[in-house]
Amino acid sequence: MKQVILESTITCPECSHQKSEVMPTDSCLFFYECEGCKKLLKPNPGDCCVFCSFGSVQCPPVQQGKNCIG
Template sequence: MSKIYLQSMITCPVCGHSETEKMPTDSCQYFYQCKGCGALLTPKAGDCCVYCSYGTVPCPPIQESRFSSISGRCGAENKC
């Protein structure tokens, strides 16, 4: 198995502000408030979390699924 990255640089689509954040490993992060303009970010359609939509690195469950045979699902609701 390859290395799982726990940090991702998230970029606000409203103002362009970027911030490196630590991603949760046990759940999806559905909301993120931009530290530049205060916009509340939510995942794009088809993405499970804000890191998969706006980050430089996808969330840990998606990374893990790329290295194994398990389906790319995160969170208890399996909505990736």
């Protein structure tokens, strides 16, 4: 079984602010407020969460080949 990475760096598409976050393993994060510009990030169409859209690593369920947990 593939080891799951639990930390991802989110990069804001508006201001390029970056922050490393620990991803939850029991749910997906649908909204994230950028600390730099305060923009509320939402997943891009076709992505399940903000980590899959803006993170350096996809969320744990996707890493394991599963569907996102809502």
